Amino acid sequence: MKVKVESLRCKQCELCVVNCPKDAITFTEEFNEFGYRTTVIDDDKCIGCGICYTMCPDGVYEIIGE
């Protein structure tokens, strides 16, 4: 795993999904406690570039790094 996802903070804005250079992020069928659909990262596609961290206004992602 390269990115930690804190789904409870997600507000389903889609900014991470459209900016991920590897199309690694998709929405799940799950809703969090605030009623937003949450995201999931395909670890095989993810390169840990940190763009999702940069784009997310709500601090959902933490890039774990080396």
Added chain:
Amino acid sequence: MAKARKIPEIAKKPSSFCPGCGHGIAIRLITECLEEMGQDTNVMFGIGVGCSSLLGGVLETDRLHCLHGRAGAVCTGMKRVSPNQMVVSYQGDGDAYSIGIGETTSAAYRNENISVFVVNNTNYGMTGGQMSNTTLPGQKTTTSVLGRDCAITGSPIKFPELVSDQFNVAYAARGAVTTPAEINKTKKYIKEALTAQLNGEGYSVVEILSACPTNWGMTPLQSVEHIHTKVVEHFPLGEYKTREAK
């Protein structure tokens, strides 16, 4: 693999901004810069009234909610009393450029050694999307239902241009929190502004163009597009006054 990245300690509490609102990114960039400069435990925020007030619930550091629009005056006092502390104002366009244009302009005029960050989303967000001094020509808001008519309201105010043209300020820039590239540039501007203050160079301001999907009646992605196609036409991005001492 890229380096580890994590929300700064002083801003890690969840926010209550709307989905896709740019405030969350702006706050993260400011606190990242403070952390990287080793100033995150040596900072006091003067917070505006409006959506910017929601910063109060996010931050774990010294902060004061100023009277509407008056952060320029309040931060002047903070900095003069505590010159060794970083003093940062965090305001919206309605707060800084409309209600508080007197205080905001006067602090710049005096070249106070503070850093001012103004999140410009071209309306009063918190109170229901009214017209502000930065509302675009023709933009429909709840108080300009037929679209802003600049012949009777005046034209959008361009604060970084104003202070860099007319006043002796240390640093002035305008960025946007819309794409990874623009976000990285905006972070550089914020770092320059804070560095100017740390070195005692004087007043620094960074205006940050930010999406307001709720009051614009758009999705977050449409809002980003709107900034790139419409908002930057009136509010060009870039540095208007660079630091003399580098």
